[in-house]
Amino acid sequence: MNxxxxxxxxxxxxxxxxxxxxxRGRIYDERTAEKDFAVTIIVQAFDRLEKTRxxxxxxxxxxxxxxxxxxxxxxxxxxxxxxxxxxSVAYEFKTIIRINKNITGCYALNAALHFVDTRYxxxxxxxxxxxxxxxxxxxxxxxxxxxxxxxxxxxTHMSNRQEETxxxxxxxxxxQAKARQFNISNPSLWEEKIRLIPSVVLYRMExxxxxxxxxxxFVHEFGDDDISYRLRENGYKLILCRDTFVHHNHLPxxxxxxxxxxxxxxxxxxxxxxxxxxxxxxxxxNHLPDIGAFLPKxxxxxxxxDVLGVDVRCGNPLLEFSNQLRxxxxxxxxxxxxxxTQALYYHELCKITQHVTCGAILDIEKxxxxxxxxxxxxxxxxxxxxxxxxxxxxxxVIRPGGWLICFAxxxxxxxxxxxxxAQESIAYWPYPVMSENEIxxxxxxYHAQIKAEIPVTIQLGIRDKERKILESTCHVSLxxxxxxxxxETYYIIQLSE
Numbered sequence: 001m002n003x004x005x006x007x008x009x010x011x012x013x014x015x016x017x018x019x020x021x022x023x024r025g026r027i028y029d030e031r032t033a034e035k036d037f038a039v040t041i042i043v044q045a046f047d048r049l050e051k052t053r054x055x056x057x058x059x060x061x062x063x064x065x066x067x068x069x070x071x072x073x074x075x076x077x078x079x080x081x082x083x084x085x086x087x088s089v090a091y092e093f094k095t096i097i098r099i100n101k102n103i104t105g106c107y108a109l110n111a112a113l114h115f116v117d118t119r120y121x122x123x124x125x126x127x128x129x130x131x132x133x134x135x136x137x138x139x140x141x142x143x144x145x146x147x148x149x150x151x152x153x154x155x156t157h158m159s160n161r162q163e164e165t166x167x168x169x170x171x172x173x174x175x176q177a178k179a180r181q182f183n184i185s186n187p188s189l190w191e192e193k194i195r196l197i198p199s200v201v202l203y204r205m206e207x208x209x210x211x212x213x214x215x216x217x218f219v220h221e222f223g224d225d226d227i228s229y230r231l232r233e234n235g236y237k238l239i240l241c242r243d244t245f246v247h248h249n250h251l252p253x254x255x256x257x258x259x260x261x262x263x264x265x266x267x268x269x270x271x272x273x274x275x276x277x278x279x280x281x282x283x284x285x286n287h288l289p290d291i292g293a294f295l296p297k298x299x300x301x302x303x304x305x306d307v308l309g310v311d312v313r314c315g316n317p318l319l320e321f322s323n324q325l326r327x328x329x330x331x332x333x334x335x336x337x338x339x340x341t342q343a344l345y346y347h348e349l350c351k352i353t354q355h356v357t358c359g360a361i362l363d364i365e366k367x368x369x370x371x372x373x374x375x376x377x378x379x380x381x382x383x384x385x386x387x388x389x390x391x392x393x394x395x396x397v398i399r400p401g402g403w404l405i406c407f408a409x410x411x412x413x414x415x416x417x418x419x420x421x422a423q424e425s426i427a428y429w430p431y432p433v434m435s436e437n438e439i440x441x442x443x444x445x446y447h448a449q450i451k452a453e454i455p456v457t458i459q460l461g462i463r464d465k466e467r468k469i470l471e472s473t474c475h476v477s478l479x480x481x482x483x484x485x486x487x488e489t490y491y492i493i494q495l496s497e
């Protein structure tokens with residue numbers, strides 16, 4: 001057993017309400033991975049002794065078939081109970097690190113990573129209970145492709161479409177029994193993601209040498225978004241393993257929502273500053289609804305599907321289209337192209353598409369290529385141009401019999417809410433309010449037919465364009481308005497052949 005104490009008492013703990021210069025942490029030492037051990041499992045704990053005990057006991061019980069080292073990290077617990085428990089853990093290949101002051105989780109992990117000498121590192125927080133085959137499945141995924149740098153399982157109490165409940169369970173014994181049946185390695189259930197929010201995460205250690213470790217300028221929130229961005233910036237893929245489940249043993253009522261709101265705002269602002277205006281919340285959180293029922297028709301008798309993403313921001317809708325197609329049929333390959341009206345996203349789209357064009361929305365018809373599918377990432381009535389003009393241009397770049405996936409926002413809800421709050425009419429509202437009948441009328445003119453309508457509910461204010469309009473036209477606080485929900489209707493549209 002190795003035991004290390006690190007003294008952080010001279011370091012000032014950051015205030016999440018303040019701005020900090022963001023510094024990319026790096027591991028500079030050359031590392032030769034041990035041949036006898038594939039993985040180091042880091043368990044990070046801050047108090048919560050019982051949860052820590054449950055976490056480590058689950059690791060011993062459900063991590064079979066993999067040689068691993070154990071690095072037990074006590075990140076400034078208020079008492080020494082956690083460290084004393086770590087010392088009592090009966091495992092030969094363990095290292096204990098005790099940090100005497102909790103700066104942040106990222107700060108502690110960066111210190112711990114210097115003690116890792118294996119090819120892979122798995123990071124497990126102490127409120128996680130792992131399950132049968134968890135590590136084996138993650139290793140199968142990450143070793144399947146050298147370009148995969150980061151993999152995560154699905155879990156309970158997670159955002160970013162990474163949640164899995166196993167249909168519910170009433171005890172940990174029932175959870176483990178269901179997880180044993182769930183955790184069967186299946187590559188068709190792997191999804192490439194724009195970002196990953198880890199409950200458990202497995203990294204190649206070499207990529208942390210390449211892209212740097214955690215940026216400690218992110219005090220709590222958006223540090224995972226930042227490292228996800230840097231991995232993709234360096235050509236690595238992020239994979240969510242929907243064939244692997246762990247239990248996030250953390251209930252919503254255990255959270256300090258007021259403090260989390262402060263941390264969220266500070267982290268979001270830091271990401272915007274560091275990455276030149278990209279918003280990890282709005283630009284990477286634009287999801288595509290489930291269109292799986294229509295995929296057999298869309299890809300009928302095709303080995304390649306040419307997909308054009310129009311104003312899909314960083315490209316999340318394209319990856320989600322590919323993921324849904326992967327679940328349906330692994331033999332069909334997507335060939336992505338991008339078109340954006342905002343140069344901010346040009347570089348991001350280059351990472352996942354074969355070629356990208358930047359131009360005005362009405363100039364899209366100048367493209368010589370046609371596509372099997374066009375995915376529109378902004379509301380069709382969210383442009384200041386006439387909706388008929390926008391739809392007609394999009395239809396011209398779709399092959400006969402091809403498909404258009406788009407949505408319309410019900411801006412009337414936003415308008416009515418602001419009128420009610422301000423007790424006055426909005427002086428300027430540039431976006432057209434479209435009824436379903438009007439959209440159908442336009443499509444009929446171009447021999448296109450709506451095959452499905454999928455209603456979606458989002459939080460008002462997610463899209464910054466609407467937020468800016470509200471701020472400029474309503475002289476009231478938007479706190480209440482931002483809690484409202486607004487409807488969006490997705491349309492799955494097919495052109496005649």
